[in-house]
Amino acid sequence: MSNSIIVTKNLRKTFITKAKGKKQSVEAVKGINLEIGKGEIFGFLGPNGAGKSTTQKMLATLLLPSAGEARVNGYDLSTQQQDIRRCIGYVSQSGGTDSLSTGLENLVLQAQLYGLDGVTAAKRAEEFIDRFQMTSFAERRALSYSGGQRRRLDLALGMIHHPDVLLLDEPTVGLDPQSRAYLWREIRHLRDEGITVLLTTHYLDEADKLCDTVAIIDNGEIVAAGTPSQLKDDIGADSLVFGFASEQTAQQAQALLVDRAPAENTQVEDHLLRLRLSRGEQALPALLRLLDTQHLPVLSISLAKPSLDDVFLKHTGRSLREDQAHG
Amino acid sequence: MDKMKTLRETGLMFRRSMQHTLRNPIWVFLNLFQPLLYLFLFMPLLKSLGGVPGLPAGKTVQVFIPGLLVMLALFGSAFVGFGLVDEIRTGVIERFLVTPAHRSAILLGRLLKDVVVLLVQCLLITVCALPFGLGVNLGGFLISLLLYALIAIAMASMSYAFALLFKSEDTLASTLNTIALPVSLLSGIMLPLALAPLWLRDLARVNPFSYGVNASRALFAGNIHNGDVIKGFIIVILLAGITFWSAIRSLRKMAA
Numbered sequence A: 001m002s003n004s005i006i007v008t009k010n011l012r013k014t015f016i017t018k019a020k021g022k023k024q025s026v027e028a029v030k031g032i033n034l035e036i037g038k039g040e041i042f043g044f045l046g047p048n049g050a051g052k053s054t055t056q057k058m059l060a061t062l063l064l065p066s067a068g069e070a071r072v073n074g075y076d077l078s079t080q081q082q083d084i085r086r087c088i089g090y091v092s093q094s095g096g097t098d099s100l101s102t103g104l105e106n107l108v109l110q111a112q113l114y115g116l117d118g119v120t121a122a123k124r125a126e127e128f129i130d131r132f133q134m135t136s137f138a139e140r141r142a143l144s145y146s147g148g149q150r151r152r153l154d155l156a157l158g159m160i161h162h163p164d165v166l167l168l169d170e171p172t173v174g175l176d177p178q179s180r181a182y183l184w185r186e187i188r189h190l191r192d193e194g195i196t197v198l199l200t201t202h203y204l205d206e207a208d209k210l211c212d213t214v215a216i217i218d219n220g221e222i223v224a225a226g227t228p229s230q231l232k233d234d235i236g237a238d239s240l241v242f243g244f245a246s247e248q249t250a251q252q253a254q255a256l257l258v259d260r261a262p263a264e265n266t267q268v269e270d271h272l273l274r275l276r277l278s279r280g281e282q283a284l285p286a287l288l289r290l291l292d293t294q295h296l297p298v299l300s301i302s303l304a305k306p307s308l309d310d311v312f313l314k315h316t317g318r319s320l321r322e323d324q325a326h327g
Numbered sequence B: 001m002d003k004m005k006t007l008r009e010t011g012l013m014f015r016r017s018m019q020h021t022l023r024n025p026i027w028v029f030l031n032l033f034q035p036l037l038y039l040f041l042f043m044p045l046l047k048s049l050g051g052v053p054g055l056p057a058g059k060t061v062q063v064f065i066p067g068l069l070v071m072l073a074l075f076g077s078a079f080v081g082f083g084l085v086d087e088i089r090t091g092v093i094e095r096f097l098v099t100p101a102h103r104s105a106i107l108l109g110r111l112l113k114d115v116v117v118l119l120v121q122c123l124l125i126t127v128c129a130l131p132f133g134l135g136v137n138l139g140g141f142l143i144s145l146l147l148y149a150l151i152a153i154a155m156a157s158m159s160y161a162f163a164l165l166f167k168s169e170d171t172l173a174s175t176l177n178t179i180a181l182p183v184s185l186l187s188g189i190m191l192p193l194a195l196a197p198l199w200l201r202d203l204a205r206v207n208p209f210s211y212g213v214n215a216s217r218a219l220f221a222g223n224i225h226n227g228d229v230i231k232g233f234i235i236v237i238l239l240a241g242i243t244f245w246s247a248i249r250s251l252r253k254m255a256a
């Protein structure tokens, strides 16, 4: 694609660490290929340790790739880092506010480091303080900020120089619903201005509703990519979950339904039996009757249209929701 | 063009560091506390020693203060790496590294602040020592301030290099303590090395800072065109260059 603004080919990162005197290598990113178009909101969805932050850090010129190549805004990642730095904005997962300075000072310095003169930088800072509703605390030292206030400052710091490409590592973690909704609007607004946003998230709804393209990443590899609706259409089936009194009952029910139901896939998690089948609402009454005749009482039922979690489940055999529940 | 950019960025970084210091001036004075204690509680002890080799009678203050100022330059700057470790941990340094700002500006701004703080401290100590009969040769004193600035740059750069290497307060603390104590003992800061047995004097010869102390004493006495001064400056400049270069290298490596 000619108007791709981020292109990576077989991008890899292997960390070499020493544990108990022995060298260990961690393959954090195992050959990622990306083509992200200008003005696209591209989301990395994946569990902890999948390699989302590592990929972003490489694109932000903070980590040297172990192999592969990448271009950002036409510039080569291995030779034109300084040009890349000028046109990207990056907000790391843990942020980077200077807590001994005020929010205002943080913003002004950041703008000046991108070459703005003092007067313009101060104006720009005021504008962002306004946009991110930081007026009430911008003149206090960042030391005293709440988690969400600090996150807002992080985000403003990443955007203050109007970058062409914005890399946001879990931007909405710690934000209250209003701030989150505001940030989503802001990101869509940026997209409309032609700015490309590459964000990472564990939130299914964020990937689904905010992103134009989603790449599902697990264990350093992209296992599926496409628009959220493409990905869900690929699943093609609804997800039906029966709750039983025990895991044993759930397994009995699974054994029963594997032969008899039109399910494409069944899975037991604790006392839950998860089935994937098309037109679930029509199949449900017959399944219930069948379970009833075998004295396997169903305690709860949920039927859901495919979600990105199902996409994740299909490609990795694990549920992202479960990962989240366990931290 | 590129130099102007780096200069401007250094200024910006310096302003930020200076703001932090001025907002918490207590540290500037806490650093002064120890040298002042030496001045008031230790120097009087030396008086009765006057007349031994290297400590002419009635002139102990003249020998002691130049050494004390070098100690201030050494110890006041040795622990600046802790602030850097904190900013590495909180992601501030990483945020700066993503901007197009020149790598050296990030360190130079901090070093400049370290030097300014040190010079203020040196002036305060010198003024406090005047009532004790300290004679100051103005030209020599101004040149000696340059010497202290260079010693501070060398020590602070080393501290930053270790901070970037270890990224941990604990390792940094033990490393710096291990280095700072022998360096100060073996430099004749407290007492002139003329008092030391021969083997100790030989050992001191490999300590670059002992040349700084000699130069400092010569300058206070007004012996500007003295071999000790030239030797002291050459060695301290070399040291500052090497440590600054390794700190920059570590900073560049951080983004790898």
Ligand SMILES: Nc1ncnc2c1ncn2[C@@H]1O[C@H](COP(=O)(O)OP(=O)(O)OP(=O)(O)O)[C@@H](O)[C@H]1O
Pocket (backbone or CB within 6 Å): A015, A016, A017, A026, A027, A028, A046, A047, A048, A049, A050, A051, A052, A053, A054, A055, A093
């Ligand atoms: N500096 C490092 N040294 C060694 N291993 C590392 C380093 N940085 C990351 N890793 C490992 O690389 C893998 C990917 O980490 P990464 O931070 O990219 O995950 P992530 O997808 O961002 O996860 P999370 O959702 O928890 O933020 C993990 O196994 C992590 O432990």
Ligand SMILES: [Mg+2]
Pocket (backbone or CB within 6 Å): A052, A053, A054, A093, A169
């Ligand atoms: Mg991460």
